[in-house]
Amino acid sequence: MVTIACLLQRAQQLSSPSAKLDVELLLAHVLKKPRSYLYTWPGKELAGDQQAEFEQLLARRHAGEPVAYLLGQQGFWTLDLQVSPHTLIPRPETELLVETALSLAQDKLPVRVLDLGTGTGAIALALASERPQWQVTGVDCVEQAVQLAQHNGLSCQQPQVRFLQSDWFSALSDEYFELIISNPPYISLDDPHLQQGDVRFEPSSALVSGTDGLDAIRHIVRQAGRHLAEQGWLLFEHGYQQSTAVRELLAQAGFVKVRSECDLSGHERVTLGQWSKREAIAC
Ligand SMILES: C[S@@+](CC[C@H](N)C(=O)[O-])C[C@H]1O[C@@H](n2cnc3c(N)ncnc32)[C@H](O)[C@@H]1O
Missing domain, CATH: 3.40.50.150 (Vaccinia Virus protein VP39)
Structure with missing residues (x-):
């Protein structure tokens, strides 16, 4: 199990100029919560399926896909x-x-x-x-x-x-x-x-x-x-x-x-x- 705080660190892997925002948006999308939730509950652990969905979205963003298409x-x-x-x-x-x-x-x-x-x-x-x-x-x-x-x-x-x-x-x-x-x-x-x-x-x-x-x-x-x-x-x-x-x-x-x-x-x-x-x- 990984925490929100740990996944927010993954922004460092993205070359996008808006890497931090991108990761926040993807994580909030997976959790179905507003972005403010990420910093209110940094110690919260993601369920296995949530983490898998986040990893998939992050990989697609890494390949250059626009965040708007990932979020829909x-x-x-x-x-x-x-x-x-x-x-x-x-x-x-x-x-x-x-x-x-x-x-x-x-x-x-x-x-x-x-x-x-x-x-x-x-x-x-x-x-x-x-x-x-x-x-x-x-x-x-x-x-x-x-x-x-x-x-x-x-x-x-x-x-x-x-x-x-x-x-x-x-x-x-x-x-x-x-x-x-x-x-x-x-x-x-x-x-x-x-x-x-x-x-x-x-x-x-x-x-x-x-x-x-x-x-x-x-x-x-x-x-x-x-x-x-x-x-x-x-x-x-x-x-x-x-x-x-x-x-x-x-x-x-x-x-x-x-x-x-x-x-x-x-x-x-x-x-x-x-x-x-x-x-x-x-x-
Ligand atoms: C630059 S996008 C603008 C989309 C939207 N108006 C916006 O501002 O976000 C141009 C749009 O023109 C449409 N388009 C291209 N050729 C067209 C045509 N011959 N007749 C009608 N729409 C066309 C495209 O499908 C696309 O949705």
């Missing part, structure tokens, strides 16, 4: 979301996209919102949780991601959010939205980061988008005008070196008031523009 969940905004290897683990950076979207419309307006490439449903559900009167739709081309988002919609008490399987706009025929928001795949095919860290375990359908990483954004910009209400907004998250290219794509397609927003590190990670049919015809 990840916090985003104020929500606890189930995650799966069929789609991206929601990142804290994406909260900038949510904040920017929330700043665009007054609380009381009944805004129609489309989240393209919804994955776990993170963005759609965060917006719906802040603006219950908004009509939010999330789409993804991966069937298992749509099922996951639907599950998260129910567990986050947002059953009104609609999730559809769709290749970008394909399932939305003649629907219009005041806000179209997307954190699409935006990594280029040969980016060496794809061979490092957590992303090695995430599906390429959620990460990679052509030779320059911009294929999905180009496609969405070209199609968005058919689904945006006049003066509606299109917002993207993108890589920190892609803001100039994304602003150009939006301006060339006839979007106005095009601008980028910086994350806490000062990198431009969100770009948006307002749809103007008159400008688009002129382009």
